[in-house]
Amino acid sequence: MTPALPDILIGQTVALSAPSPPEAAGDYMVGKLGLLAMLAALAAQEAERGVAVRVAENQAIAEVLNAAGDAVTTPDHDLAWRALDAANAALRRRLIDVHEAAEQRGDGALQRRILELYVAMAADRALSLG
Amino acid sequence: MSLADQLVAYLSRQAGRPVHVETLARIPGGASRETYRYDAVTDDGRQGFILRRDPPGSLIETDRRAEFLAIRSFAGKGVAAPEAVVLEPEGAELERPFFIMKRVDGGLASSPFAADPFGTEAQAIGEQFFSIMGRIAAEPLAGLPLLEVFEPPQVGGCWRRELDYWSGVIEADEQHPQPIVRAAMRRLRASPPPPATRVAVVHGDFRNGNFLHDGAGRIIALLDWEMAHLGDPLEDLAWAMDPLWSPGSDGRISGMVSREEALAIWSRSSGLAVDPTALKWWALFASVKGQAIWTSAAKAWRDGGFAEPVLAFSGWFTARRQDEILAAQLAEWGPL
Numbered sequence: 099m100t101p102a103l104p105d106i107l108i109g110q111t112v113a114l115s116a117p118s119p120p121e122a123a124g125d126y127m128v129g130k131l132g133l134l135a136m137l138a139a140l141a142a143q144e145a146e147r148g149v150a151v152r153v154a155e156n157q158a159i160a161e162v163l164n165a166a167g168d169a170v171t172t173p174d175h176d177l178a179w180r181a182l183d184a185a186n187a188a189l190r191r192r193l194i195d196v197h198e199a200a201e202q203r204g205d206g207a208l209q210r211r212i213l214e215l216y217v218a219m220a221a222d223r224a225l226s227l228g
Numbered sequence: 229m230s231l232a233d234q235l236v237a238y239l240s241r242q243a244g245r246p247v248h249v250e251t252l253a254r255i256p257g258g259a260s261r262e263t264y265r266y267d268a269v270t271d272d273g274r275q276g277f278i279l280r281r282d283p284p285g286s287l288i289e290t291d292r293r294a295e296f297l298a299i300r301s302f303a304g305k306g307v308a309a310p311e312a313v314v315l316e317p318e319g320a321e322l323e324r325p326f327f328i329m330k331r332v333d334g335g336l337a338s339s340p341f342a343a344d345p346f347g348t349e350a351q352a353i354g355e356q357f358f359s360i361m362g363r364i365a366a367e368p369l370a371g372l373p374l375l376e377v378f379e380p381p382q383v384g385g386c387w388r389r390e391l392d393y394w395s396g397v398i399e400a401d402e403q404h405p406q407p408i409v410r411a412a413m414r415r416l417r418a419s420p421p422p423p424a425t426r427v428a429v430v431h432g433d434f435r436n437g438n439f440l441h442d443g444a445g446r447i448i449a450l451l452d453w454e455m456a457h458l459g460d461p462l463e464d465l466a467w468a469m470d471p472l473w474s475p476g477s478d479g480r481i482s483g484m485v486s487r488e489e490a491l492a493i494w495s496r497s498s499g500l501a502v503d504p505t506a507l508k509w510w511a512l513f514a515s516v517k518g519q520a521i522w523t524s525a526a527k528a529w530r531d532g533g534f535a536e537p538v539l540a541f542s543g544w545f546t547a548r549r550q551d552e553i554l555a556a557q558l559a560e561w562g563p564l
Contacts, residue, residue, distance in 0.1 A: 100404070100522075100526055100543055100544045100547045100548060101526055101529065101530070101540060101543055101544050105530065105534070105540075106540060106544065108534055109529065109534035109537065109540050110537075112533060112534040112535060113534065113535060113536070113537050116535055119230065119231065120230070120232075121230075121231055121232065121252045121253055121254050121264060122254045123253075124253050124254075125253060125254075125255060125256055126253065126254035126255060126256050128256070129256025129257065130256070130537060130538075133537040133538055133540075133541055134537050136541065136545075137537055137540055137541060137544075140544065140545055183404065186404075187404055187405050190404070190405035190406070190407050191405045193405075193407045194405060194407045194410050194411075197407060197411055198414065201414065201418075201563070201564040204563075204564075205563075206563040209562075209563035209564065210562070210563055212411075213411075213555070213558050213559045213562070213563070214559070216407065216408045216411065216551075216554075216555040216558060216559070217555040217556065217559055219408070219551075219555070220408060220548070220551040220552040220554070220555040221552060221555075223548050223551065224548055224549065224552055225544070225545050225548055225549075227341060227475075227545070
């Protein structure tokens with residue numbers, strides 16, 4: 099969906115270590131450092147709960163898919179970010195198909211459940227600037 | 229050769245006499261173009277300019293010619309458009325496409341993520357903001373430079389053209405499946421809006437953060453015209469009103485004026501009524517468009533070697549906030 103935490107941290111290193119031309123000093127560099135500081139604060143939030151959020155989201159999607167007739171398990175034995183995101187991608191792809199099918203056959207109850215799931219997924223993944 | 233040397237070479241060749249460049253400095257933001265300020269100094273004196281140059285990888289793949297012509301279309305028309313000076317689509321001495329505008333000095337740009345960005349000037353800024361938007365919507369198309377690059381769509385086809393374009397961006401740039409925005413794309417296609425009241429110039433990124441004000445309640449420059457096109461003027465209205473740009477908790481649009489005031493000001497200025505059904509469609513569309521931009525940002529950040537943190541911020545924090553907004557909108561729309 100969005101960059102994973104390891105990518106963000108690699109990006110911090112790249113952005114800080116790359117040489118800057120003289121015209122990029124001053125206001126631009128101040129703005130860039132401010133953004134990097136903000137990204138670090140967001141990374142702290144993600145580091146704190148990113149794994150738990152992914153495990154919970156994978157479980158919640160699997161529950162909806164199972165309720166819709168799929169036989170899905172959540173293989174979250176590997177808690178590495180890459181493994182969790184790979185499982186999440188597979189579950190999300192299936193969720194897209196199941197939602198679209200529910201729309202096509204007019205299954206309002208399942209659609210409502212999926213829409214509620216979307217609200218919860220987005221809320222759980224939210225990051226705060228405050 | 230440094231950028232300063234390149235710029236001196238270009239300007240001197242154009243002027244046919246020596247031109248010195250002083251105080252060249254990159255400006256923060258500007259994820260779609262590298263933006264620089266500089267003074268051009270000749271025997272006649274000193275003048276301030278802004279240089280907008282294409283980056284190696286861009287957040288929004290837009291035609292700088294369209295941006296240049298959009299700004300030209302509104303020169304001197306009371307919408308605070310800067311004065312566009314020259315466009316070099318091949319890049320000349322600067323190696324990448326660029327254009328130059330006269331600089332507007334003394335302006336402040338507010339953060340779109342500030343809860344109360346305008347303080348006691350909020351009402352005055354809000355009235356100008358939505359009035360300017362309305363004036364752009366009311367501008368007759370005939371004779372506008374922007375028509376050199378855009379064919380006006382049919383009033384009934386504005387929505388489809390925009391939805392096709394931004395859906396295509398998501399299809400092309402998505403790196404992780406996004407069920408929420410995809411549900412919104414399907415919902416929009418299944419429930420088209422009424423035809424546009426008229427086809428107008430759409431600024432495309434008309435929001436807090438994309439204008440300069442003088443700190444005393446006056447808007448002095450409307451910036452970032454790179455997504456300008458022709459379409460339904462409600463597109464600009466809905467984009468400006470997306471909850472993403474209104475983090476404050478008091479319901480004011482970007483901390484300026486209430487939603488009701490905003491719609492009334494825009495209607496007075498544009499001479500157009502706001503159809504609530506159409507605006508609801510364009511509001512959901514605005515979130516889809518936003519998510520498409522943030523999706524592209526994440527891809528550009530990765531493809532660009534993680535160099536520009538503004539792309540990481542857009543592709544991460546902003547994308548997740550946009551998903552919250554989309555999910556809430558979809559819940560309100562209900563099942564298909």
